[in-house]
Amino acid sequence: MRILVMGAGALGSYFGGYLARAGHRVLFVARGKQLRALRERGLTLLPLEGGSFTIQVDAADTVSPMGVVDLILFCVKTYDTDGAVRLVADAVGESTMVLTLQNGVDSMDSLNAAFGPKAILGGISWVNAAVEEPGVVRHRYPGPLVFGEQNATGSERTQALKKTFMEAGIVAEVRDDIIRAIWEKFVFICAVNGMTALTRLPVGPLLACQESRELFVDIMREVDAVAHQSGIDLADDTVECTLRHMETELPSGVLDTTLGSMYFDISSGRRLELEFLNGSVVRRGRRLGVSTPANGLVYAALKPWIHGRPVLNSV
Numbered sequence: 001m002r003i004l005v006m007g008a009g010a011l012g013s014y015f016g017g018y019l020a021r022a023g024h025r026v027l028f029v030a031r032g033k034q035l036r037a038l039r040e041r042g043l044t045l046l047p048l049e050g051g052s053f054t055i056q057v058d059a060a061d062t063v064s065p066m067g068v069v070d071l072i073l074f075c076v077k078t079y080d081t082d083g084a085v086r087l088v089a090d091a092v093g094e095s096t097m098v099l100t101l102q103n104g105v106d107s108m109d110s111l112n113a114a115f116g117p118k119a120i121l122g123g124i125s126w127v128n129a130a131v132e133e134p135g136v137v138r139h140r141y142p143g144p145l146v147f148g149e150q151n152a153t154g155s156e157r158t159q160a161l162k163k164t165f166m167e168a169g170i171v172a173e174v175r176d177d178i179i180r181a182i183w184e185k186f187v188f189i190c191a192v193n194g195m196t197a198l199t200r201l202p203v204g205p206l207l208a209c210q211e212s213r214e215l216f217v218d219i220m221r222e223v224d225a226v227a228h229q230s231g232i233d234l235a236d237d238t239v240e241c242t243l244r245h246m247e248t249e250l251p252s253g254v255l256d257t258t259l260g261s262m263y264f265d266i267s268s269g270r271r272l273e274l275e276f277l278n279g280s281v282v283r284r285g286r287r288l289g290v291s292t293p294a295n296g297l298v299y300a301a302l303k304p305w306i307h308g309r310p311v312l313n314s315v
Helices: 010-021 032-041 078-091 107-115 156-167 178-199 203-208 210-229 238-249 261-267 278-288 293-305
Strands: 002-006 025-029 043-046 053-055 058-060 071-074 097-100 120-125 128-133 136-141 145-149 172-174
Touching (some): 002 010, 010 025, 010 053, 010 136, 010 156, 071 078, 097 107, 097 156, 107 120, 145 156, 156 172, 178 203, 178 261, 178 278, 261 293
Parallel strands (some): 002 025, 002 071, 043 136, 071 097, 145 172
Antiparallel strands (some): 043 053, 120 145, 128 136
16 A cells, blocks of 8 residues: 555554555655654664564655555644645545544544545544654554544445554454544543643542542543533443543553653643643533533643743743
């Protein structure tokens, strides 16, 4: 396959790296230090099970070296969606699949408007990976890549794409209810990202403290309520199942190191995806008549950081 990775951060590099190693032609679109590292030293992946590998990859700051492709892995930060849509436009042909793996529930509307719903596959990744240094990505926790058609029906192309991922060593699942799956993850990531960025603590200590646990759960319940009011048929016990999975089904000690991507962004003084996580919940709740005070608290507290570390003027 001819594959374009739009946004060669942790996830884009992780999936693109395995696909490139499997023999697919992959172009990584990146910028800054990551782009220079990919060009000069290649991409190094540090798998969870050991056995690191380095491959030489094609990397650029434009899609022009590839032309029209078969698959675009759309992995940019949500606030970069519009610019990335313009950048990849020349790579989208009649049969191109655009698989979005972005956080939140908003960006698919922009992709549908740009390329038409037929081209767009919804997706979520439960893989936890991080850029350890430019050009080096560490796999921190296992999980599947979940994707599917928006119209809630299976297709030959999704099954073929699943086979491509699996043969490359990527655990993948196809879901006919991918919109529901995206909202299920949204319930989870609004709490994890919001609370770990706000407190600078991992999930384990937050759930161990009664007061912070209540805020964590309130965030999830508000997202769940907004989902139902939006017509998304989440199970009535979605919040309880999510908590039970975290606290009883994950390996021991995992929660003590579980941190959201916004934690790493705020710790590094980078721009936050706040508007597309807790901010989106607040705006949707206001529009739908759903009270969202917990998400509103997180949103208000983190808003000064939204464009990166605030500049403090001395008096």
